[in-house]
Amino acid sequence: DVQLVESGGDSVQSGTSLRLSCVASGYGPSPDCMGWFRQVPGKEREGVAHIDSGRGITEVADSVRGRFTISRDHAKNTVYLQMNSLKSEDTAMYYCAAAPRGYCPGLGPVEYIYWGQGTQVTVS
Numbered sequence: 353d354v355q356l357v358e359s360g361g362d363s364v365q366s367g368t369s370l371r372l373s374c375v376a377s378g379y380g381p382s383p384d385c386m387g388w389f390r391q392v393p394g395k396e397r398e399g400v401a402h403i404d405s406g407r408g409i410t411e412v413a414d415s416v417r418g419r420f421t422i423s424r425d426h427a428k429n430t431v432y433l434q435m436n437s438l439k440s441e442d443t444a445m446y447y448c449a450a451a452p453r454g455y456c457p458g459l460g461p462v463e464y465i466y467w468g469q470g471t472q473v474t475v476s
Contacts, residue, residue, distance in 0.1 A: 353378055354466040356448045361471030372433040374448030385456035388433045390444035399459025438475045445470040
């Protein structure tokens with residue numbers, strides 16, 4: 353199994369930046385495909401960004417393009433989400449997820465099988 357632990361969430365003012373981190377552990381080969389998702393109460397979980405290290409692909413959602421960036425440090429088994437120019441609508445619980453090895457679902461959350469507990473981001 354893969355264990356994922358997110359950190360970096362905080363309460364911040366709009367226009368500022370945060371960097372979320374997700375540390376992965378408990379596996380053999382590291383998962384190639386990992387993603388960041390967010391959810392607010394009463395709404396579906398939304399894909400924010402994903403990275404496919406096997407194919408060298410990153411993708412961010414239209415709603416955060418130009419403001420958020422996903423990156424990965426394999427040596428630290430960590431995936432980052434750099435969030436700039438934060439807006440109140442970015443307020444959500446942010447989750448890190450990993451897909452089964454050899455498959456990358458992109459921004460759709462359903463087929464990711466490993467999830468962290470989440471880290472809260474509040475923008476006011």
